[in-house]
Amino acid sequence: MRRVYLDNNATTKTDERVLEAMLPYFCEVYGNAHSMHSFGQEAGRALDSARETVSNILKIEKSELIFTGTGVESNNLAIRGIARAYKRRGNHIITSAIEHPGAKNTCQDLEREGFEVSYIPVDKNGVVIVEELKKAIRKETILVTLMHANNETGVVQPIEEISKITRENKIVFHTDAVQTVGKIPVYPKELGVDLMSFSAHKFNGPKGTAGLFVKNGIRLGKVITGGGQERKIRPGTTNLAGVVGMAKALELATANMEEKMKEEEELRSFFETEMVARIPEIKINGKEATRLPGTSSISFRHLEGESILLGLDYKGIAVSSGSACSSDDLQASHVLLAMGIEVVDAHGTIRFSLGKFNTREDIEYVIEEAPKVIEKLRTISPLWNEFQLKK
Amino acid sequence: MEYTKKVMDHFMNPRNVGVIENPDGYGKIGSPSCGDMMEIFLKIEDGIIKDVKFRTFGCASAIASSSVTTEMILNKTVEEALQVTNKAVVEALDGLPAAKVHCSVLAEEAIKAAIEDYLSKK
Numbered sequence: 001m002r003r004v005y006l007d008n009n010a011t012t013k014t015d016e017r018v019l020e021a022m023l024p025y026f027c028e029v030y031g032n033a034h035s036m037h038s039f040g041q042e043a044g045r046a047l048d049s050a051r052e053t054v055s056n057i058l059k060i061e062k063s064e065l066i067f068t069g070t071g072v073e074s075n076n077l078a079i080r081g082i083a084r085a086y087k088r089r090g091n092h093i094i095t096s097a098i099e100h101p102g103a104k105n106t107c108q109d110l111e112r113e114g115f116e117v118s119y120i121p122v123d124k125n126g127v128v129i130v131e132e133l134k135k136a137i138r139k140e141t142i143l144v145t146l147m148h149a150n151n152e153t154g155v156v157q158p159i160e161e162i163s164k165i166t167r168e169n170k171i172v173f174h175t176d177a178v179q180t181v182g183k184i185p186v187y188p189k190e191l192g193v194d195l196m197s198f199s200a201h202k203f204n205g206p207k208g209t210a211g212l213f214v215k216n217g218i219r220l221g222k223v224i225t226g227g228g229q230e231r232k233i234r235p236g237t238t239n240l241a242g243v244v245g246m247a248k249a250l251e252l253a254t255a256n257m258e259e260k261m262k263e264e265e266e267l268r269s270f271f272e273t274e275m276v277a278r279i280p281e282i283k284i285n286g287k288e289a290t291r292l293p294g295t296s297s298i299s300f301r302h303l304e305g306e307s308i309l310l311g312l313d314y315k316g317i318a319v320s321s322g323s324a325c326s327s328d329d330l331q332a333s334h335v336l337l338a339m340g341i342e343v344v345d346a347h348g349t350i351r352f353s354l355g356k357f358n359t360r361e362d363i364e365y366v367i368e369e370a371p372k373v374i375e376k377l378r379t380i381s382p383l384w385n386e387f388q389l390k391k
Numbered sequence: 392m393e394y395t396k397k398v399m400d401h402f403m404n405p406r407n408v409g410v411i412e413n414p415d416g417y418g419k420i421g422s423p424s425c426g427d428m429m430e431i432f433l434k435i436e437d438g439i440i441k442d443v444k445f446r447t448f449g450c451a452s453a454i455a456s457s458s459v460t461t462e463m464i465l466n467k468t469v470e471e472a473l474q475v476t477n478k479a480v481v482e483a484l485d486g487l488p489a490a491k492v493h494c495s496v497l498a499e500e501a502i503k504a505a506i507e508d509y510l511s512k513k
Contacts, residue, residue, distance in 0.1 A: 304426055306450035307402070310394075314403055330426065330490060344423040380408050380454060382430045382446040383423055 003316040004362040008202075008355030009151050009179060009295060010320055014245070015204040021248040022206065025241035033238050034229055043240055050247035054211060057250050059187045066212045066230045067243050071178035072102035074197030074212040075145075077223050077234060078174040079106045082143045082195070083115055084221025086172065090140030094171075096120045096128045096157075097338035098150050102197075103176050104334075107145070116140075125289035126155040126339045134165060141171050148177040148186065148196075152335045152351055153286040154295025156180070163192025172218060178202055178210075182253035183292055184261060188213045200242065204356065205249030209242030253356075264354055265293035267363055271352065272296055274367040279374050281387070285336065285349065294354035299341065300374055302383035303348040311373035312350075317366055320351045344383070394451060395485040401455035406462055409444040415512070418504030421497050427453045429497055431461075431505040438469050445501075452484075452491040456498040459483045469506055475499060 005013070025046060031039030033047040048062075055062045068074045083093065095107050097119045107117045118136040122128050128146060144166050149156045159175050166173040174195035180186050181196075182203025188196040195218065199210035214220060214233065226235030272284055275298065285297040300308055305321030312319055332346035341349070352366075378384040394402070409432075416433035427449035434442035443465050445457040460480055464472040477495035481487050487495060 302448065304449050304453075307454060310399075310402065310451045314399075332426065347423075347426040380405060380446055381448045382419075382428055383448045385410075385446060 001316045002362075002365050003318075004358070004365055005318045006352045006354060006358065006362075006366065007318045007320050008358075009154070009292075009351060009353035011201045011207060012204045012355050013357055014201075014206055015249060015252055017252060018205055018245045018249045022241040022245040025244050029240070033240055034227070046244055047238055047240055050243045053247035054250055057254055058181075058213065059189055060213055061216060063231075064213055064216055066214055066233050067238055067246075068210045068212055068230075068234050069208055069239070070210050071100075071176070071197050071199035071202075073234075074178075074199070074210050075100070075102040075174075075176050076106050077212055077220065078195040078197060078214075079103060079143065079145050080110065080223045081220030081233070082172050082174065082218075083110050083113075084223070085219040086142040087115075090138075090142045091115045092138050092140040092142065093117045094120060094133060094136050094141060094144045096122060096146050098122055098126060098128075098152075098335040099145070099147055100151055100176060100178070102178075103145055103147065120146075122338050124340050126150055126153045126286045126335065127289050128157050128162070130158060130161055130165070133162060137165070137169055137171065141169070143172050143174065145174040145176070148175045148180040148191075149184075149292050149295075150286075150335060151179050152333060152349075153289075153297045153339075154179070154292035154353070155286040156184070156290045156292065159191045159193065167192060179292060182250060183294070185254075185257060188215075194218045200246035200249055203249050203253040206242050206245040209239055209246045211246070260356060261293045264356075264358075267358065267360060268294055268296055268354055270360070271354075271363045271367065272298075274363075275370065278367060278371045283345065285339065285341065294358075296352045296354075297336075297349060298352065299336075299345040299349045301345055301348060302381050302387055303374065303377050305348055305350055307377055308348070308350050308373065311377060312366075312370060315369040315373065317369060320353070321349065392488045392490070394455075394488070397459070397483070397485045398452060398455040398487065401458040401484065402451040405445075405454055405458040407444050407458065407465070408446065410446065411442055411444050414505075416505040416507075416509030418501045418506070418508055420501040420504055421449070423448060426450070427494065427497055429453065429457050429501040431457075431501045433505045433509060435469065435509055440464050440467055440469065440472055449494065449497075450491070452487050452494040453497060455484055456480050456487075456494045457501070460498040460502055464502060469509065472502060473506055475502060 031043040033043040181198035196213040281301040336346035411432035414432040421428040480495040
């Protein structure tokens with residue numbers, strides 16, 4: 001049976017060239033990058049080189065890059081760090097209704113600590129309503145944190161437009177770019193943000209290595225306490241092999257990026273056109289907005305998402321129902337509900353996320369098998385039968 | 392979260408799917424907004440369940456719970472079917488993840504609702 005991986009927004013396969021670049025940093029160059037001896041110096045040079053590569057690609061200063069462990073950790077450092085450093089100025093934070101749990105739960109946690117948080121709504125395409133954000137700003141607002149692209153729908157947010165507003169109002173702006181770095185051109189200074197989270201495993205790098213851009217001059221309160229690594233913002237021994245892998249992965253992801261984006265978008269377009277033609281009563285979410293080229297969120301009416309996911313898995317096709325981080329959560333996706341999608345349709349939504357290793361043959365296999373899975377489940381569904389009777 | 396082989400078997404090859412026209416007992420439990428809804432149709436002769444069919448909107452464990460429950464009550468007396476508990480459904484499936492045990496409760500309630508419908512019409 002063919003195996004097709006269409007869950008690249010959850011994580012990606014590590015590129016073998018990335019693994020190759022990492023291997024010497026386990027058993028050959030294994031010193032602690034912060035040690036004074038020659039083993040440490042050798043590791044330190046590799047760390048510096050990786051920092052230079054990533055900084056150059058993102059068009060930022062080396063001093064503006066903090067290596068972390070995960071995207072969630074980067075979001076925590078950014079949001080909590082700003083809240084702690086700027087709380088004398090105010091206690092109000094603005095975020096959106098569609099954030100990843102890494103940002104959403106951090107904001108909710110800060111609410112319990114006495115901060116006030118405004119959750120900005122999105123329109124039917126899943127785009128943050130900028131006018132609502134403007135209305136939410138108060139003199140106590142210290143931070144706006146908004147994701148660059150949504151992990152479930154792939155919808156890209158108007159970060160540049162919003163950064164103009166935050167600058168005018170002297171509010172720190174953080175973006176969670178975990179889903180965009182390595183997939184589309186992302187330059188924090190062009191976006192106008194003060195902080196930006198990203199993670200290597202989303203662009204064929206290793207899991208357990210991520211980064212946070214912190215613009216020079218932005219203060220961050222302590223979230224993790226320890227030694228002096230990563231400008232004391234993220235103490236702890238640096239994952240050298242991981243960082244080397246991230247630099248290599250970012251180099252590979254950004255080479256010929258426009259061409260790769262075009263190919264991925266064409267493949268997704270073929271996929272969506274065929275799915276709509278072959279399966280009745282489906283809806284592509286966020287279709288009218290700017291989306292990541294490889295993400296397709298589809299609501300299969302009158303069905304429940306997990307059963308579709310497992311039905312596809314039985315055919316060797318890996319997808320996600322909403323967010324992988326919420327897979328133990330039985331509630332319908334907060335992202336889809338915020339877009340005004342009915343709760344029953346939100347339950348029946350599947351995220352197909354393409355990556356650089358997907359081929360047209362993969363997609364041809366999915367568009368052959370998915371309609372059979374959907375048809376079989378609909379014969380069991382009382383909702384589908386009710387719908388058929390009403391027609 | 393991983394399902395047992397039994398759950399996957401009942402999910403992929405559900406038994407007794409469908410409708411019984413003019414059933415002697417009919418039960419419908421759950422709601423679309425909760426993500427789970429089950430319908431049970433019963434044919435009962437001389438107090439014995441001679442046929443049972445189901446339709447379910449829900450996750451794999453909801454479909455598997457419905458399927459295995461129909462097997463458990465087929466050819467049983469109404470009294471015996473009323474004794475089927477969600478615990479017995481979970482056992483018949485070799486277990487369900489804790490977050491999914493409510494699906495077995497739904498199956499028990501759907502059977503009870505169908506039998507109550509039958510008893511109310513007698």
